[in-house]
Amino acid sequence: MQIEFSNKNYELLKKNYEEAKTNPKFSKLIKHLKLTEEEALKRTTKLLDTLEELENCQKCRGLYECQNAYKGHISTLEKNEEGIYSTYIPCKYKKQEWNLKKAKIDEEALSSNARMKDIDVKDKNRVHVIKWLDQFYENYDFSKNMKGLYLHGNFGSGKTFLISALLNELKEKKDVPTELIYFPEILRELKSDWELYEARMKKYQTVDILCIDDIGAEKVSEWGRDEVLGTILQTRMNHNLTTFFTSNLNLEELEKHFITTEKSDEKIKARRIMERIKQLSVEMELISENRRK
Numbered sequence: 001m002q003i004e005f006s007n008k009n010y011e012l013l014k015k016n017y018e019e020a021k022t023n024p025k026f027s028k029l030i031k032h033l034k035l036t037e038e039e040a041l042k043r044t045t046k047l048l049d050t051l052e053e054l055e056n057c058q059k060c061r062g063l064y065e066c067q068n069a070y071k072g073h074i075s076t077l078e079k080n081e082e083g084i085y086s087t088y089i090p091c092k093y094k095k096q097e098w099n100l101k102k103a104k105i106d107e108e109a110l111s112s113n114a115r116m117k118d119i120d121v122k123d124k125n126r127v128h129v130i131k132w133l134d135q136f137y138e139n140y141d142f143s144k145n146m147k148g149l150y151l152h153g154n155f156g157s158g159k160t161f162l163i164s165a166l167l168n169e170l171k172e173k174k175d176v177p178t179e180l181i182y183f184p185e186i187l188r189e190l191k192s193d194w195e196l197y198e199a200r201m202k203k204y205q206t207v208d209i210l211c212i213d214d215i216g217a218e219k220v221s222e223w224g225r226d227e228v229l230g231t232i233l234q235t236r237m238n239h240n241l242t243t244f245f246t247s248n249l250n251l252e253e254l255e256k257h258f259i260t261t262e263k264s265d266e267k268i269k270a271r272r273i274m275e276r277i278k279q280l281s282v283e284m285e286l287i288s289e290n291r292r293k
Contacts, residue, residue: 017041025051033077039084043077046086050076063093064219072097100155114165115172125288126158132284133166140170142208148244150251150277153286159246162286163211167244170209179203180211183229184218190228201228205235211244216254225258226269233276243280251283 017040020026029047030040040047053074056067063072072094078087090098116137119130132149140146151159163180170176181204190197204210210232218224236243249257251274258270 013041017044020044020048034079046077057091114161114168116165116169119165123288129162129284129286137166137169145240146242148242148281150245150281150283151286152247152250155248157286157288159286160213163244163246167209167211176209177207178209179207180213182213183215187218187224204232209242213246215245216247216249216257220258220260230273237276237279245281
């Protein structure tokens with residue numbers, strides 16, 4: 001696509017371009033994109049924007065800090081036989097997010113049919129967790145106040161699969177009503193569909209066994225922490241209902257995750273959530289190979 005300029009505008013562009021060229025990074029970007037001097041001159045502003053976004057990325061520690069116009073992406077130019085056009089390139093954190101989401105979808109699909117017989121018992125790192133799950137299954141009695149498990153550990157260690165296998169077994173063999181919810185997604189769904197909010201919340205509060213999967217992976221808000229999670233946990237604690245959790249964070253890390261500001265009452269609210277989790281579950285760590293590979 002040809003870009004036409006008046007003589008006056010062209011002189012101004014030329015001046016801006018020459019100024020921009022004093023920055024070695026600007027010249028390096030032009031070379032990387034394989035632009036001619038004329039092509040680069042006519043797109044100086046766009047190239048400077050790309051340079052600024054690249055510099056933002058160098059200082060960035062995650063998507064939550066992203067300063068670019070399109071979160072998790074760098075706005076840049078691409079050149080091919082058809083011409084030059086604007087495009088967006090995902091940053092490493094965005095790619096990680098995509099990979100994790102895909103892995104989570106794959107894991108959920110696998111976990112939905114998981115049974116106790118499918119658990120890999122060869123991995124010594126999982127023995128203590130498997131023994132606990134076996135004992136829970138054998139001794140399960142709705143009339144008893146049975147604590148669930150707060151299972152934390154590294155990405156892909158099979159936390160969700162193990163809990164799913166137990167819940168599916170209880171559901172099929174002992175006719176126990178169970179529910180596993182992926183917490184970050186549930187918060188998004190509850191916020192976007194208020195018509196279902198009350199019914200869903202009632203279900204999460206009253207189902208015999210609930211597993212809150214991937215707690216700590218959500219973006220923290222007072223509403224999600226206090227109104228949703230806090231309400232679910234308080235009701236389940238009041239009625240002695242078994243509750244499981246999976247997380248990549250240990251309890252200490254999770255408490256820090258729940259603190260949204262430096263205000264003193266924030267620490268109290270976070271501690272209140274943690275007390276409920278501790279009342280409802282036994283903490284156990286699972287460090288194992290990444291099975292999502």
